[in-house]
Amino acid sequence: MLTTALRATPSATSSKSFVRRLEACGGVAAAEIAILEAALHAPETYRAGELLHPPRPGAPPFFMVSGWACLARLLDDGRRQVLAFLLPGDGVGFDLLTQSRESTSVLALTPVKVQRVRQSLLGEITGCPGVNRALAVASDQQQTRLIDQVVRLGRQTAYERCAHLLLELHGRLAEIGETQGDAFRLPVKQEVLADALGLSLVHVNRTLQQLRRDQLVEVHGGAAILKDRQALAATCEYRSGST
Structure with a gap:
């Protein structure tokens, strides 16, 4: 069965999905990856339907280790607009779109595992040129996808x-x-x-x-x-x- 084969894919359960994502965005040195991993808290798990990112400014950024989540705007009558899907390896809170704010929420769509950045060590991460470049590329890609989402909803x-x-x-x-x-x-x-x-x-x-x-x-x-x-x-x- 296709779904069985896909579940068996080794990368689907790897705790290094954020490393692969950063590497896909640009060259990141092994020493920088070590600094990044040392700056992260232990993994946290969430059930489908739980909030990952409280809707308040200043919430610490995190990386999606596994599972799917979304950035969404919830209306008072229960309707929901999904603004962006958040997939394994994605960084959340490093760019303007996914930074926590009262108007949007990050919601787990499946069981999810994340690793949050230790606030006291955030400067260690941003001080790594390779990681910084990769996060900038990822942020640019996120903005491009937001434009694609606007076009999808508005014209397609x-x-x-x-x-x-x-x-x-x-x-x-x-x-x-x-x-x-x-x-x-x-x-x-x-x-x-x-x-x-x-x-x-x-x-x-x-x-x-x-x-x-x-x-x-x-x-x-x-x-x-x-x-x-x-x-x-x-x-x-x-x-x-x-x-």
Whole structure:
């Protein structure tokens, strides 16, 4: 089974996902990685649905070790807009978008493990040129994805939105070795995709079925297969460098 094979991928459970993410963003010396790891608290675990980042200024930044979370805006009537997905290896609180503020929350979508930075040692991290450069690249990528999200919600059709988001998720997971060819784990329900895409659950379901009929995407059992990435990218004007 595809989902079984994906669960067995060694990188999916590695505690070094943030190292792989930083390395994908630029050269980071081994000595700097050692300094970074020494500046982190022991891993903390959260259940799906729990808040990872309290909505208050000054909360310490952290790295996603495993699991999926999201940056979201919650409305008083219970509706939710997912602004960004947070994946294994991502740093949270290092850039303007993910810094804690009262208007947004970081919510675990699956069981999640994180490592927070010791506030007293934050200067040690920012004093490492390689880590600093990698975090700057990651911040730039996050801003690019935010622009992509605005375009998705504002101008793309449901078909284009689904295609673009799936390509983005695949590209980000591929950077840290959490894909198998064109396949990757998609451990979130369609309700979450609907909250990210500004669509109803019914509309997301119908769109994924249409993508399957067009032999572009297969989503089932907590996994996704991009059957023709080139055609999918052409459909939604996806630019692979934006991950």
